[in-house]
Amino acid sequence: MTIKRLPKTSPPGSAGLFNEPHAVEAPAALCTAHVDGASRGNPGPASYAAIIYGPDGSQIFQIGKYFGRDTNNVAEYYALIAALDYAANHDIKRLRVNSDSELLVRQMQGRYKVKSPDLRPLFERAAKIARTLEYFAIQHVPREMNRDADRLANDALDKTDGKTAAHGIQKDGAKDGAMHGAKSGTQPIQSNAATIRVRAHYINGVLVPLEPLDLPDGAEISFDLRRTLKR
Numbered sequence: 328m329t330i331k332r333l334p335k336t337s338p339p340g341s342a343g344l345f346n347e348p349h350a351v352e353a354p355a356a357l358c359t360a361h362v363d364g365a366s367r368g369n370p371g372p373a374s375y376a377a378i379i380y381g382p383d384g385s386q387i388f389q390i391g392k393y394f395g396r397d398t399n400n401v402a403e404y405y406a407l408i409a410a411l412d413y414a415a416n417h418d419i420k421r422l423r424v425n426s427d428s429e430l431l432v433r434q435m436q437g438r439y440k441v442k443s444p445d446l447r448p449l450f451e452r453a454a455k456i457a458r459t460l461e462y463f464a465i466q467h468v469p470r471e472m473n474r475d476a477d478r479l480a481n482d483a484l485d486k487t488d489g490k491t492a493a494h495g496i497q498k499d500g501a502k503d504g505a506m507h508g509a510k511s512g513t514q515p516i517q518s519n520a521a522t523i524r525v526r527a528h529y530i531n532g533v534l535v536p537l538e539p540l541d542l543p544d545g546a547e548i549s550f551d552l553r554r555t556l557k558r
Contacts, residue, residue: 364402
């Protein structure tokens with residue numbers, strides 16, 4: 328079996344993105360995440376879900392969240408980023424992710440190219456967080472083996488009926504903890520705040536948010552644009 332590792336120029340401690348997670352012996356203290364995204368209409372009302380289990384098999388985190396109108400592939404990436412964000416912010420150093428999205432898994436493994444401008448910034452963000460872990464692996468599993476995450480994502484859509492935002496649930500009592508944090512460099516989004524701060528990439532004439540927006544479908548927004556120059 329072949330293994331795809333990060334380039335040798337990666338900093339010490341960077342994670343390996345494995346084509347075959349079982350090709351190497353799993354490390355001790357390994358946490359497991361199940362992630363899933365849903366979109367009714369594709370694009371349409373969309374949600375994501377992530378569940379993380381500790382090394383002993385106990386559930387330590389879950390989130391199911393509606394985030395607006397988008398495609399299923401975008402929702403899948405939001406689910407992965409939610410799991411990675413939680414791991415990065417809660418000292419989880421070794422993580423294996425299970426997903427029933429072949430596109431997501433193969434792109435993260437480097438076996439498929441990321442051609443979509445909508446997915447490129449999400450892929451880059453997920454890969455960046457994954458590299459901060461001591462060990463990271465992602466594998467494709469059948470849908471029946473991802474049933475809990477699938478149900479959580481669809482429950483989020485059922486509860487909102489695609490019209491209002493749903494809040495994620497964390498076992499540690501924090502609210503909406505995924506998709507932001509100091510280590511990943513993002514800012515918290517409060518759905519009940521009058522003003523929110525959002526980072527986005529400008530790609531082909533479209534602003535692509537780097538985190539989900541907790542806004543109801545069809546919401547009208549206005550914003551001030553601050554340009555960041557790359558040196």
